[in-house]
């Protein structure tokens with residue numbers, strides 16, 4: 001197929017607006033899969049297979065479509081769809097000339113629609129606005145068209161109206177792809193050059209790279225190089241995804257295809273990398289920044305005998321996710337575990353959810369924390385001033401005397417809410433140290449708010465709280481905007497004067513007192529009384545901010561039962577003995593593991 005008859009596009013949408021359903025209809029209409037009412041989210045089914053470690057991952061697909069008597073090749077390129085993966089979204093979009101911006105005609109524009117729109121818009125892509133679910137009784141396509149006009153200046157006459165579920169308007173979408181998008185700027189006469197925009201691990205074939213061929217061509221048996229690692233490989237197989245793999249002996253510029261070259265480790269396949277023929281180097285696609293994990297959480301098996309099982313589950317998942325970082329961590333109370341680094345909250349959620357599927361014993365996930373940056377003063381230790389330090393674990397918090405300036409990661413949060421919840425949403429954002437950037441009425445009952453927010457304030461329960469205060473109607477999305485200068489302190493918890501490392505945290509200095517009081521009160525509630533009195537204190541920079549005393553108490557579980565049933569008495573004693581076995585001695589005080597789990601868990 002000549003380059004003039006190739007179109008590369010992606011579908012972007014807020015979650016549940018119908019992206020998978022539309023993809024199914026596009027596959028059916030172009031004959032890639034049989035029309036069948038059983039075709040429910042075909043691409044998603046493959047995704048599930050992939051999660052189980054089977055070969056296919058065909059969220060991208062090459063479709064053949066006949067228009068005006070000629071055959072067109074339409075490449076549907078899937079994007080991770082969330083700004084946590086903005087690097088990857090952005091790379092996938094680099095292979096496209098346009099996007100379908102899909103919006104639910106009932107729900108209207110939501111926070112993720114806005115974030116996605118700007119990603120595509122910033123890349124100068126042609127946007128085909130499509131309203132879905134027009135079959136719904138409450139669908140109001142005119143109102144949603146107006147929202148698109150107000151927010152993005154989209155001409156209402158260019159908006160398509162479809163029902164992906166019922167298959168209405170699908171041909172109009174395909175025609176718009178052919179007529180509104182240009183062919184890719186590819187050149188088959190230049191040396192081979194391809195963009196790696198997705199990769200995954202296959203148990204039998206090793207790492208597979210999904211590439212967009214910008215120039216030239218590639219054949220089975222060719223020697224190719226990956227720019228980032230400068231490593232060379234021989235091409236074993238090539239295929240296109242329709243969406244099932246279809247083997248070919250060569251791929252040419254303009255095509256999307258899958259390369260298998262016996263690569264053993266997913267760390268050799270960097271999303272955004274450039275591939276070229278060994279010895280014939282080309283100008284690489286603009287260099288990409290390696291991503292730095294921003295959200296961290298500790299993970300421990302509930303029972304140390306499960307250590308090996310949990311480790312193998314984590315390792316298996318990490319094979320398919322090169323963005324997650326793993327380091328071993330040992331906690332006196334929780335035992336051996338790992339500290340995992342993620343790109344963002346959604347990344348953490350996706351990973352831990354899959355971990356639950358892979359590993360069917362309970363594990364302890366600690367509350368997430370973020371990475372802070374610190375600029376150190378000129379001292380004997382640091383040698384020169386301006387040394388930067390990234391700290392995500394309170395244990396590594398430096399002596400405040402050495403720090404010249406603290407920085408914390410910020411995000412630009414977008415919230416779309418019905419205006420009746422405006423007051424509640426605003427106070428939530430302000431309470432989370434948000435700074436309002438904009439407020440726009442997107443129609444007569446909905447508002448879009450943008451706030452700069454510290455990442456640390458949204459990692460724990462922001463999204464849930466937002467949903468609760470808006471009865472589920474507000475939507476939220478965010479994008480990282482870098483670090484800003486801030487004031488941080490290390491909050492330490494002391495039991496009878498001894499600091500307990502795993503209960504310490506890094507907090508904004510304005511919040512230290514509130515958090516200190518809350519922590520201390522909570523600990524008083526959950527630490528069981530002991531033979532000795534326990535002072536629970538919270539300390540910042542040598543100053544005690546909060547204190548509670550847990551009175552000594554001789555715990556005799558049978559005291560109130562004397563004269564009672566003997567078997568009941570034996571059972572209680574046995575329970576107490578088992579409880580004692582699980583105790584850990586921290587700061588000379590016996591604490592049940594459950595106490596730590598309770599405090600550290602989100």
Ligand code: GDP
Nearest residue numbers: 015016017018019020021132133163164165166
């Ligand atoms: P995604 O999260 O964007 O991939 O959304 P899905 O394709 O999974 O669709 C989310 C839900 O909306 C599913 O229950 C679909 O059956 C439903 N849905 C998708 N398109 C339509 C449509 O045109 N009309 C109606 N009524 N429901 C739809």
Ligand code: MG
Nearest residue numbers: 019020021044
């Ligand atoms: Mg989907």
